[in-house]
Amino acid sequence: MHNDILVRKQVVKLNVSDEALAFSLRKHIEANFEADITSVLEGVFNQGISAGGYLVIDQLNVDIGTISVHDLEHRLPELMQQKLVKELAALFNDTGNYQHTPSWPDGGSTAFEIAADANKKSSDDIQYRSAGEQEMIALLYFLQYGVYPWWQKNELINDPRQVLGDSSAKHLETILSQVLTMIDAQAGQDAKNIIQRVFNYLTIGQQQQFIQLLVKERSLSSVDLDNLFQGQSTLSDLFDISLNEYYCRLFKYIWHHGNNANDQKFVYELIQHADIPHEEILNKAILLKVDENVFTAINNFPAAKYTALSDEKAATKPAADTIKHEGLYIINAGLILLHPFLSNYFKGVGLLNDANQFASVQHQQKATVLLYYLQCGDDEYNEWEMPFNKILCGVELTDTLPNDIKLTDDEKQEADSLLEAVAEHWSALKGASIGALRQTFLLRNGKLSFKDDNWLLQVERTGTDILLDRLPWGIGTAKLPWLKQIIYTEW
Numbered sequence: 001m002h003n004d005i006l007v008r009k010q011v012v013k014l015n016v017s018d019e020a021l022a023f024s025l026r027k028h029i030e031a032n033f034e035a036d037i038t039s040v041l042e043g044v045f046n047q048g049i050s051a052g053g054y055l056v057i058d059q060l061n062v063d064i065g066t067i068s069v070h071d072l073e074h075r076l077p078e079l080m081q082q083k084l085v086k087e088l089a090a091l092f093n094d095t096g097n098y099q100h101t102p103s104w105p106d107g108g109s110t111a112f113e114i115a116a117d118a119n120k121k122s123s124d125d126i127q128y129r130s131a132g133e134q135e136m137i138a139l140l141y142f143l144q145y146g147v148y149p150w151w152q153k154n155e156l157i158n159d160p161r162q163v164l165g166d167s168s169a170k171h172l173e174t175i176l177s178q179v180l181t182m183i184d185a186q187a188g189q190d191a192k193n194i195i196q197r198v199f200n201y202l203t204i205g206q207q208q209q210f211i212q213l214l215v216k217e218r219s220l221s222s223v224d225l226d227n228l229f230q231g232q233s234t235l236s237d238l239f240d241i242s243l244n245e246y247y248c249r250l251f252k253y254i255w256h257h258g259n260n261a262n263d264q265k266f267v268y269e270l271i272q273h274a275d276i277p278h279e280e281i282l283n284k285a286i287l288l289k290v291d292e293n294v295f296t297a298i299n300n301f302p303a304a305k306y307t308a309l310s311d312e313k314a315a316t317k318p319a320a321d322t323i324k325h326e327g328l329y330i331i332n333a334g335l336i337l338l339h340p341f342l343s344n345y346f347k348g349v350g351l352l353n354d355a356n357q358f359a360s361v362q363h364q365q366k367a368t369v370l371l372y373y374l375q376c377g378d379d380e381y382n383e384w385e386m387p388f389n390k391i392l393c394g395v396e397l398t399d400t401l402p403n404d405i406k407l408t409d410d411e412k413q414e415a416d417s418l419l420e421a422v423a424e425h426w427s428a429l430k431g432a433s434i435g436a437l438r439q440t441f442l443l444r445n446g447k448l449s450f451k452d453d454n455w456l457l458q459v460e461r462t463g464t465d466i467l468l469d470r471l472p473w474g475i476g477t478a479k480l481p482w483l484k485q486i487i488y489t490e491w
Helices: 018-044 069-074 076-093 129-144 161-168 169-184 186-199 204-217 224-228 232-240 245-258 262-273 278-288 290-302 318-328 335-348 360-376 387-393 409-425 434-442 463-470
Strands: 053-057 098-101 111-114 128-131 329-330 447-449 454-459 489-490
Touching: 018 069, 018 076, 053 129, 069 454, 111 161, 128 129, 129 161, 129 169, 129 186, 129 318, 169 186, 169 204, 186 204, 186 245, 186 318, 224 262, 232 245, 232 262, 232 278, 232 290, 245 262, 262 290, 262 318, 278 290, 278 454, 329 387, 335 360, 335 387, 335 409, 335 434, 335 447, 335 489, 360 387, 360 409, 360 434, 387 447, 409 434
Parallel strands: 454 489
Antiparallel strands: 053 128, 098 111, 329 447, 447 454
């Protein structure tokens, strides 16, 4: 049976006494190690996990010992495989889940099997997961950070709406309970980002269930949810917000105020965040014939002493720091090719002010969606595919993107014109279509690493990259006027 094997990072250390020999062996390792380690891992793990299961090993250290130069150059895969199996045997024996099956088909290889029973115990070093568990862990990671973990293949990602919608009532409650735990473990803007993101993917009924779970798990017996739920239609009309936004604000309000939450103070919360003058709200309340308690709250608001939840960002961003430390694997690394054109484009569609800065957070968010349209020609966007878009637009990585940003026909036409200009100025493309530009160069796998307060973009190469030699502008260093960081590119 063939298994997919994902390795995040490989480190090879050689100790030699001669500098010239060290240089020679380094070149040999760089030229051969990827193929060697692939054959080793396939030989070891090809019988490892039952169908649909996942084995997660945090770290393995394999010491081959002292060997000759000849053995390093000619027997390294064989030696690595033998040592790796011994290391794994020790690791699995600690949890009682290892079955060793020696096999020597070519005189030098060996294989092992891992017990496939469902009762395997996990440890700090080894974790056994079902496909469902793996999907839930990936979903929770996305809800916290806005991207999926490095090991989750893009083609295996299901829309969170589908995952949550297909869950049984019991399974959904388990997921939402873990989200609550995750929210409580965060602070400030990081917690609010998780709340906003999860509400982006819940149905109205699931949003109500999430709020009920919050009240239940926090033992908020004083909160009258029936009354707060009944006001949904009137208050969403009064403050011109969607039901999604209504329930998201209600959750944040109850999460923050606990047993002190009530319908009158929630009205104060909505007024505080409304983009409508107080007098206009009052007049609209009369026309809508709102409940007497709601009207009294609106009428008394200017004199009421109430501090609304702040939308200001926290001074520190621990979640964003985590993502930067781990690095990001992206599918649209080729967007860096467009960096010389972005200032004029964003200014042309009204997103930048005279100082070449985004006029508002909303303008920044729209810019990320415009980049999504540039990369693939679609304005129905997926946030998890957009970390590089956020970086290019100066949006914090973990900040949640609204799920209802709409692009105008003019904005999309300007985007198409930008790509046509790129194809025209890049003579090597010889009049290629913008679709070919997107597929050949913009939609390219890459890795982003945060180093020395700047970004390093490493792009996966293909045979068509010979055309980059005739690119009439540089991509090695990109400094956009609204960004604090420089983006360095290795392509």
